[in-house]
Amino acid sequence: MSFLESTLQGFTRALSRSLLSEQVAGQPGILQQLDPRVRVVGIFSLVIAGVLCRRLDVIIALFVLATGIALASRVSPASLAKRVWLVVLAFTGVIAFPALFATPGAPVLSLSRFVITAQGLRTALLLIFRVETAATLTTALVLATPWTHTLKALRSLRLPAEVVTMLAMTHRYVFLLLESANQMFESRASRAVGRLSGAESRGMTASTAGVLLTKSMDLSHDVYLAMLARGFRGEIPLLTEFRLTILDYAGLLIFLFAGGLAVWIGR
Amino acid sequence: MHIPDGYLSPSTCVTLYLAAASGWYAALRRVKRILATRTIPLISVFAAFSFVIMMFNIPLPGGTTGHAVGVTVAVIVLGPWGAILSISLALAIQALFFGDGGITTLGANCLNMAMIGAFVAYGSYRLIAAGADLSSRRRVLAAAIAGYLAINASAFATALEFGIQPALFHDASGTPLYAPYPLSVAIPAMMIGHLTFAGLAEAAISAGMIAYLQKADLGLLQGPGTFAQSPEFVPVPRAATPSPSRLWWAVALLMFLTPLGILAAGTAWGEWSAYDFDNARVQLSSTLPSVAPAGLRKLSALWTAPFPGYAPRFIRSPHFGYLLSAMFGVGLLALLSLIAKSWFKPRRQPEARA
Numbered sequence: 001m002s003f004l005e006s007t008l009q010g011f012t013r014a015l016s017r018s019l020l021s022e023q024v025a026g027q028p029g030i031l032q033q034l035d036p037r038v039r040v041v042g043i044f045s046l047v048i049a050g051v052l053c054r055r056l057d058v059i060i061a062l063f064v065l066a067t068g069i070a071l072a073s074r075v076s077p078a079s080l081a082k083r084v085w086l087v088v089l090a091f092t093g094v095i096a097f098p099a100l101f102a103t104p105g106a107p108v109l110s111l112s113r114f115v116i117t118a119q120g121l122r123t124a125l126l127l128i129f130r131v132e133t134a135a136t137l138t139t140a141l142v143l144a145t146p147w148t149h150t151l152k153a154l155r156s157l158r159l160p161a162e163v164v165t166m167l168a169m170t171h172r173y174v175f176l177l178l179e180s181a182n183q184m185f186e187s188r189a190s191r192a193v194g195r196l197s198g199a200e201s202r203g204m205t206a207s208t209a210g211v212l213l214t215k216s217m218d219l220s221h222d223v224y225l226a227m228l229a230r231g232f233r234g235e236i237p238l239l240t241e242f243r244l245t246i247l248d249y250a251g252l253l254i255f256l257f258a259g260g261l262a263v264w265i266g267r
Numbered sequence: 268m269h270i271p272d273g274y275l276s277p278s279t280c281v282t283l284y285l286a287a288a289s290g291w292y293a294a295l296r297r298v299k300r301i302l303a304t305r306t307i308p309l310i311s312v313f314a315a316f317s318f319v320i321m322m323f324n325i326p327l328p329g330g331t332t333g334h335a336v337g338v339t340v341a342v343i344v345l346g347p348w349g350a351i352l353s354i355s356l357a358l359a360i361q362a363l364f365f366g367d368g369g370i371t372t373l374g375a376n377c378l379n380m381a382m383i384g385a386f387v388a389y390g391s392y393r394l395i396a397a398g399a400d401l402s403s404r405r406r407v408l409a410a411a412i413a414g415y416l417a418i419n420a421s422a423f424a425t426a427l428e429f430g431i432q433p434a435l436f437h438d439a440s441g442t443p444l445y446a447p448y449p450l451s452v453a454i455p456a457m458m459i460g461h462l463t464f465a466g467l468a469e470a471a472i473s474a475g476m477i478a479y480l481q482k483a484d485l486g487l488l489q490g491p492g493t494f495a496q497s498p499e500f501v502p503v504p505r506a507a508t509p510s511p512s513r514l515w516w517a518v519a520l521l522m523f524l525t526p527l528g529i530l531a532a533g534t535a536w537g538e539w540s541a542y543d544f545d546n547a548r549v550q551l552s553s554t555l556p557s558v559a560p561a562g563l564r565k566l567s568a569l570w571t572a573p574f575p576g577y578a579p580r581f582i583r584s585p586h587f588g589y590l591l592s593a594m595f596g597v598g599l600l601a602l603l604s605l606i607a608k609s610w611f612k613p614r615r616q617p618e619a620r621a
Contacts, residue, residue, distance in 0.1 A: 003324045003325070003326045006324050007322065007323055007324040010322045010324070011322060014322065014365065017365065018364075021364075044370060047272055047369075047370055047371060048277070048371060050272070050273065051272060051273060051276075051277050051280070051371050052277050054438060054444055084366070088271070091271075092271070095446075095447075096447070098448075099443075099447040099448070102447070102448070102452070103441075103442070103443065103447060104441065105440065105441060105442070118440075119440055119441055119442040122442045123442050123443045123444075123447045124447070126442075126444060126445075127273060127274070127445070127446070127447065130272070130273030131271050131272060131273040131274070133273075134271065134272030134273055134369060134370070134371070135271065135272070135366055138272075138362075138363075138366055138369075138370060139366055142363065142364055142366065147364065150363065160295075162295065162306075162307060163295075165307055165311075166307055166310055166311045166314065166352075166356055167356060167359060167360065169307065169308065169311035169312070169315075170311045170312075170314040170315050170318070170356045170357070170360055171315075171360055171364065172315075173311060173312050173315035174315040174318050174319065174360060176315070177312075177315050177316060177318075177319045178319055178322075181319050181322075181323075198326050201326040202325065202326055202471050202475060203475060205323055205324075205325050205326070205471075205472065205475065206471070206472060206474075206475020206476050206478065206479055207475070207479045208323075209320055209323060209337075209340075209472060209475070209476050209479075210475075210476045210479030210480055210483060210484075211479075211483075212316060212319065212320075213316060213340065213344070213476065213480070213484075213487070214480075214483060214484050214487070216312045216313060216315070216316040217309075217312075217344075217484075217487060219312050220305075220308045220309045220311075220312035220313070223308040223311075223312065224305055224308045224309070227307075227308060
């Protein structure tokens with residue numbers, strides 16, 4: 001596959017992921033019924049609990065819980081397996097695999113010259129399950145929560161208004177610029193005859209990036225003028241109108257209890 | 268180079284978050300001073316641009332492809348502080364929305380790629396391009412070298428963070444609890460890929476973009492100060508500084524939380540006292556030798572603190588002793604700050620006689 005096609009594929013993957021997020025966020029699921037602030041605090045506390053845990057069985061229990069939350073939030077098992085578990089396994093597996101043999105300790109299995117040690121097996125499993133748990137939890141949160149709600153939740157958790165506004169604007173313009181880049185690459189790919197040499201393709205990538213930079217700076221200028229025209233004077237008011245119900249308090253308690261219990265048992 | 272959750276220990280994550288937070292705070296203040304109200308749209312759109320650039324596949328010699336971070340271009344156009352903010356925002360969106368890089372490791376990722384990368388790129392670009400004309404070839408070369416050095420400095424910092432994990436965080440049987448490889452493995456494993464492919468990708472995109480901008484839009488290479496000199500400049504109203512009383516309340520709250528420190532078992536790595544060498548539990552967790560080095564034993568007897576180990580001898584309860592030590596420490600610092608304030612207070616000029 002040429003670099004043009006693989007870059008285009010990357011753009012399409014990012015765009016389709018955002019569409020999937022909107023689709024899942026609109027369905028009735030367990031996370032969708034909770035206040036976004038409770039979701040953010042609850043999921044983050046479980047991720048932190050996973051990092052703090054030192055016992056493998058407790059981390060596996062957290063992984064099962066994370067999978068349960070994701071499935072109950074209407075994330076399909078197929079997309080969970082394809083987008084999270086396999087990707088994480090491929091990346092972390094490559095890093096964890098040599099640790100099976102490289103960590104000194106008591107031998108468990110001998111494959112001719114290579115010896116798998118008990119400590120090696122444990123460290124590889126710890127790493128893989130920790131990363132799988134955190135990735136499953138964050139994917140469930142991201143897919144079940146519209147981005148604007150996540151940002152509002154971060155704002156009500158005292159993240160500075162400027163930072164929240166910048167995150168919101170960045171997210172909005174990421175898709176606009178992705179669309180522009182996609183169109184530029186597509187038009188170039190449709191006009192390409194034969195194979196480009198290495199130097200030609202590097203030159204093409206750099207000039208596409210340069211055009212995109214000029215477009216970005218123009219866009220930033222236009223957005224700034226539009227903000228001024230609407231009365232922007234450096235102050236950023238954000239609407240935060242979430243209300244916590246009994247269900248939210250109960251959800252928050254369950255999340256914090258589960259995280260606390262995991263940390264306590266898994267010390 | 269995006270570290271996922273679970274590779275770094277909680278204490279490493281907290282330390283690197285604190286380091287990154289101080290960088291974000293300094294960057295936000297400086298950028299607001301230079302760019303005024305333009306900060307928000309400019310940094311946001313540039314962050315979106317950095318995000319998209321990270322998705323560009325760059326063809327490399329040998330038929331492979333790599334992707335760049337875009338930190339050098341951000342440094343040249345926005346300056347180091349603007350680059351820190353925009354690359355950090357792009358990394359935050361990647362972690363929060365696309366699951367690329369962890370939430371607990373976001374501080375580490377921003378410190379490595381946005382901060383260390385930005386300053387290395389800035390220093391090397393300024394050094395090599397010093398005095399060169401905006402359209403000179405030396406600037407293209409400077410951008411390539413700056414990109415190559417920046418990405419490798421970031422990779423080296425990441426390798427250090429990975430490599431210290433097994434030595435500091437393992438259980439009683441020696442099983443590493445987080446990233447499993449020591450520095451002797453982590454550094455070559457990270458650096459080989461970055462010294463070859465990733466470094467070249469960053470060098471190629473940085474040099475290519477600077478060469479393109481020299482032909483197409485020379486103004487962008489002039490640096491961040493030029494944006495503020497436009498006719499639409501609107502000064503930002505000064506942000507209210509937190510009142511001293513609120514700060515004192517926060518200090519008081521932190522002081523009452525100090526006994527929580529007792530919950531953390533063991534001695535911090537590298538902070539062993541001569542007695543810790545005789546303590547079997549500390550020895551096991553830190554793999555210390557059974558006898559303290561002679562020099563350490565001699566020097567540690569040189570000065571005896573009034574509250575050794577934050578526990579005054581006359582208090583029985585360790586929690587109360589901890590709290591009392593905190594109150595003593597805060598009181599001493601408050602006293603010193605009052606003395607310093609009165610010392611440096613500008614003396615009143617004697618009134619001129621009529």
